[in-house]
Amino acid sequence: MRNDQEWTPPSSHDPNPSPPTADPTIRVTTSGKTTTVTPETLRQLPQRAVDNCLIVSTEHGASGPFTFAGATLLVVLERFAAGEWTVADIISADGFRTRVWRDELEARTERPILLALSIDGQPMGREHGLVRLIVPGEERDALRQVKWVSEVRVLDQPAASRP
Numbered sequence: 385m386r387n388d389q390e391w392t393p394p395s396s397h398d399p400n401p402s403p404p405t406a407d408p409t410i411r412v413t414t415s416g417k418t419t420t421v422t423p424e425t426l427r428q429l430p431q432r433a434v435d436n437c438l439i440v441s442t443e444h445g446a447s448g449p450f451t452f453a454g455a456t457l458l459v460v461l462e463r464f465a466a467g468e469w470t471v472a473d474i475i476s477a478d479g480f481r482t483r484v485w486r487d488e489l490e491a492r493t494e495r496p497i498l499l500a501l502s503i504d505g506q507p508m509g510r511e512h513g514l515v516r517l518i519v520p521g522e523e524r525d526a527l528r529q530v531k532w533v534s535e536v537r538v539l540d541q542p543a544a545s546r547p
């Protein structure tokens with residue numbers, strides 16, 4: 385049986401260009417508690433903008449630079465995660481995913497990891513990836529720039545499991 389708490393970063397991935405569903409709702413799941421977070425919920429949290437973000441793709445080169453804005457993932461987790469947590473798996477409606485560690489969220493104060501709602505000052509639509517995880521500075525084929533986030537699964541994982 386597959387252990388959902390184990391995760392290995394992929395080394396490459398063919399990007400999916402089309403929204404898998406129309407629904408931009410995110411479920412934040414922790415042991416014991418599930419919260420539904422909509423783009424409207426995120427808009428009511430403090431907003432941060434990060435400029436100069438590139439989306440780097442092996443196949444198509446880089447796009448950008450873009451300014452993305454939205455709520456920081458750290459603020460969202462501080463608001464909605466229950467209990468102890470060290471890791472959040474960010475999972476999209478098309479099954480793509482990445483993993484974010486609490487210590488990297490806390491360290492990135494200048495260019496925070498976002499749950500982005502807008503691109504270059506314009507509200508993002510589903511075709512742009514709403515709600516999109518933006519990890520500024522990530523240059524490995526955009527493997528952490530997860531479009532269409534549908535679940536944020538909060539876990540308490542030992543630091544030793546970090547690659």
Ligand SMILES: Nc1nc2c(c(=O)[nH]1)N[C@H]1C(S)=C(S)[C@@H](COP(=O)(O)O)O[C@H]1N2
Binds near residue numbers: 480529
């Ligand atoms: N949900 C989801 N997010 C994703 C992907 C995907 O297939 N599904 N592909 C990733 C990859 S490999 C790339 S290169 C970029 C492409 O982003 P773009 O569509 O904005 O150019 O999205 C990333 N985020």
Ligand SMILES: [Mo]
Binds near residue numbers: 526
């Ligand atoms: Mo990519």
